[in-house]
Amino acid sequence: MNLPDGRLEHEIEHGRFLAANGAGEVWNWATPAGIIRKMRRVGMLSAGLAPGLDVLELGCGTGLFTREFARSGARLTAIDISPDLLALAKKEVPAANVEFVEGNAYSMGFPGNRFDCVVGSSVLHHLDAVRALSECFRVLKPGGTLAFTEPNMLNPQIALEKNIPWLKKRLGDSPDETAFFRWKIVRLLADTGFRFIRVVPFDFLHPAIPGPLLPVVRPFTDFLEKVPLLAEIAGSLHIRAIK
Secondary structure, eight states: OOOOSHHHHHHHHHHHHHHHHOHHHHTTOSSHHHHHHHHHHHHHHHTTOOTTOEEEEESOTTSHHHHHHHTTOOEEEEEESOHHHHHHHHHHOOOTTEEEEEOBTTBOOOOTTOEEEEEEESOGGGSOHHHHHHHHHHHEEEEEEEEEEEEBTTSHHHHHHHHOHHHHHHTTOOTTOOOBOHHHHHHHHHHHTOEEEEEEEEOOOOTTSOGGGHHHHHHHHHHHTTSTTGGGGSSEEEEEEEO
């Protein structure tokens, strides 16, 4: 496979680490709060998915989100560069409407105007976003939708995690991954050619919050998302656009 930059080599190596150490645990999707956060993202990303649509999931990893997207009945192509993570995904998601593909986000090998939707959870921040979004634009049909959830660089914890190498390594990040400022990803999408761009900060719910505290904490974290200015430092960004 042709690897255009060192990031992709690092991601293949990181995939081996995740496969060996439990990707769900490293990514914090397995805690009580992490499960809530995961399912919220599923709802955001799968809005509009339906039977008959051709959907590309970019960076499917172990198939954690793929399984949920497949419930829509859409024809789902799930791509990842890590053979180790894909091997796990194929075992975990045997759905007939899912095809797993080992591939490169910068040159996916699909024909232009192929997909109705492109979706992904926490994948763009691992990549050269300019190149990845350009390829997403190419494979989307005119009028097709793009939806991602990505980390927000304005969040204090995210900013520290993505910019301090020893902390990044300790928390299980890959060497090159970063996060996005909302206004920068808006401009990047517009420069790529996308329209009707909407990028909304969300998620103050930390995955380490113990399950018994969630009924008390969740109303407060939901309220914080509605507070002007304060909402800008939420942990994640919900990104939507149309080709």
